[in-house]
Amino acid sequence: MSKFLRALTSVALATSLVVATSAASATTTADVAFLPALTDSFSFFGVTISASGSGTYTNNTFSAATSDLAAGGTQLSWDPAAALTFAIAGNGAMTFDGLVYSNTTSSVVGDIHFVNGNIKHDFNDITVFSVAPLTPAFSTLTTGGSVSGGFALSAAGLGAVTKTLGITIPIPTLSVGTLTFTATTPAPIPEPATWALLMAGLVGVAATKSARRQG
Incomplete structure (x- = not known):
């Protein structure tokens, strides 16, 4: 030769x-874990919680897949098919879907649907939760791992909903649970x-x- x-x-x-x-982004899941004290108080007033579509609800925790997080991304969107429903004994049900977490505003926004017999109301882009700063940093998700932070119900967002529905209930402003994102980065693909x-x-x-x- x-x-x-x-x-x-x-x-x-x-x-x-x-x-x-090839460029790969981390696939994430979201867990919204409510404090037992909150769910216990809901139960006392005849409120039951369940998940539908691609979401699950077990042990006070709502879990659902979220969209891929590309490098530099500032928000995560839940699978549109995943929904969380609060059924109020004798007073219809309130369903939350289209949830989106924004790291810029530290909040979770979603659509709320209320049905009670023939009465129906739809609320779009309502701030559902205000979220404390996630730790470690939100950007950590692009390389895999978990980040979490406490969250509170949004008095401003949910207050507007309850006012329209004519429901007078106090909305706790203290933390009522923990939001956790877990990211899995796929192996590099040649x-x-x-x-x-x-x-x-x-x-x-x-x-x-x-x-x-x-x-």
């Missing part, structure tokens, strides 16, 4: 070892160009071994 061909083979082999990966370089490298290795046998 000529020196030129051997050099070319070496270059192909070295190049095949270069790792090129790009098509990387596979091509890998094949070229393997061909180069095979050619080198063949030349050595013939030499």
Whole structure:
């Protein structure tokens, strides 16, 4: 084998070892865990909590998938099919969906639907929770891991809803639970160009071994 061909083979082999990966973002899930004191008080007034669609509700915790968080992102959106429902004995039900967490405003905004027999009300983009600063930093999610912070019910957002519905209830401003985001970063996926370089490298290795046998 000529020196030129051997050099070319070496270059192909070295190049095949270069790792090129496609851009990947962290897939996240959200857990909204209510304090037992809150859910106990709800139960006392005949309020039951449940999840629908892609969400689950177990042990005072509402869990649902959220959209991928790309680097530099400042918000996370819950799966549109995930909803949290508060059913009030004899007084209809209030369902929360379309939830979005904004790290810029430290709040969770969503759509609220109230149904009680023939009475129906829809409220869009209502601030549901005000969230304390997440720890560690929100940006941590782009590389995987968990961040969390306490949250309180939004007196301003929910107050507007209860006023429209004619419901007079106190809305606690202290923390009533913990919001946790957990991100899982997928393994790097080689790009098509990387596979091509890998094949070229393997061909180069095979050619080198063949030349050595013939030499």
